[in-house]
Amino acid sequence: MFENLSEDLRKALNEAGYIKPTRVQEAVIPELMNGNSVIVQAKTGSGKTAAYVIPILERNSTALILSPTRELATQILDEIRKIGKYKQIDVSLIIGGMSYDDQRQSKIVVGTPGRLLDLWSKGKIDFSGYDFVIVDEADRMLDMGFIDDIRMILNHSNAKITGFFSATIPDEIMTLAKEFSKDLREIVLDEYKPVEEVKQKFVKVRNDWSDKVSKLLEEINGEKILVFARTRDRARKLYYLLKGKGVNVGLLSGDMPQSVRLKNFYGFKKGKYNVLVATDLASRGIDIIDVNKVINFDIPRDVETYIHRVGRTGRMGRVGQAITFYTFREADMIKRINNLLAI
Structure with missing residues (x-):
């Protein structure tokens, strides 16, 4: 699968140790590359971040990536920079405690829902210009009370492709995904059980x-x-x-x-x-x-x-x-x- 990617992505993936795609990457990358929205149930540590980062970079798309926590948002940013090492990536991190340059809006934005909505309410960010909206750790978003924030962001987004990634898929998350996704592909790779390893x-x-x-x-x-x-x-x-x-x-x-x-x-x-x-x-x-x-x-x-x-x-x-x-x-x-x- 990786052999079909552009040379700059292949080189960065190889240097980062991505030799063979994981199960989640094999299932998700073709769907996102083809422009399909997905809801994915996969355990943490399965390579899901790369599963959505690779198509975003390969398609040279704009993307808004939502994270429940600042720490995860920072890790996603690191992953984007690692995989996009040989591309000219325009990416910003929007989390509490960090300033944001509202004079320019990056092609890829990674942030927490509360901070993103705060900037949006002040007219400093526009959600309508992104091709992708990704909701990472969707079940944790639900646990932490972010579901209404996510719905607000999606309501003001014109994204053609959405991706929901979660260890579990509660009914509220499935309903949300179907509400904002056309031709949603449901990918269930792992039952909600502790990993065998x-x-x-x-x-x-x-x-x-x-x-x-x-x-x-x-x-x-x-x-x-x-x-x-x-x-x-x-x-x-x-x-x-x-x-x-x-x-x-x-x-x-x-x-x-x-x-x-x-x-x-x-x-x-x-x-x-x-x-x-x-x-x-x-x-x-x-x-x-x-x-x-x-x-x-x-x-x-x-x-x-x-x-x-x-x-x-x-x-x-x-x-x-x-x-x-x-x-x-x-x-x-x-x-x-x-x-x-x-x-």
Whole structure:
């Protein structure tokens, strides 16, 4: 498939390690190249970003790409620049905390819905001039209350091609996709289950803190580990405890300034930290392909959150491990997760 692309794209893809297309890329790229709209259910780490970036660049199209979080938007921007390395790409990032030059509108814009609508309401951006509108992590958009924002953006867009990418396809997302897409192609590649490449283990602990800390320290061995805590306070407390014990650790929490969150995220991605403690909200959209292990220091609130957490490892064909600590009071949630795994 890649051999049919233009030489500059082939060269950039080869340098970025894209030798063979993934299943999602094989399914999606031809549809978007042919001008068809898609709704795609695929697990995180499946190569979905490249699946829509490649057609946008190959067609030399204009595109508006919507992301639920600033971190994911920044990663999408990085991917566009990587794949479009040998093209003259005109791309902008529009997220909270960053200025936007409204004297010119880029051919490709990546942003979060709230910030985009804020600029649109001030007349600084026009949604009607894009060939593509892509909604990434659509189910997370729904979770975070962005569905009306997305509908507003689509209502003021004249895009010929739309793409919705999601780990799950709730009814509201399907309805939205059909409302704004002509001849919608539905592509379901993965059932909503933890990826097969992840080895999962559940560890019963005696109490909610000290025993968990002891078990966590046993697991820290120089590998790249993502640790989930249930609240900002617990994440921060755990971060300082690990730091005090000499662990090379970073923190990702929703109450941190955006510049610090991005600094810590990239510190983990590039290997400055081998452990990252995060909350669910702050970690949405994290896409780091070489996370060796996910540790649920605190059990997730529901099965859906468990799967999203676990999906942060075992990406792009790599083998990962997920470890979940739980107390006897949380045994029912473990039973629900195990029932899902048995399907």
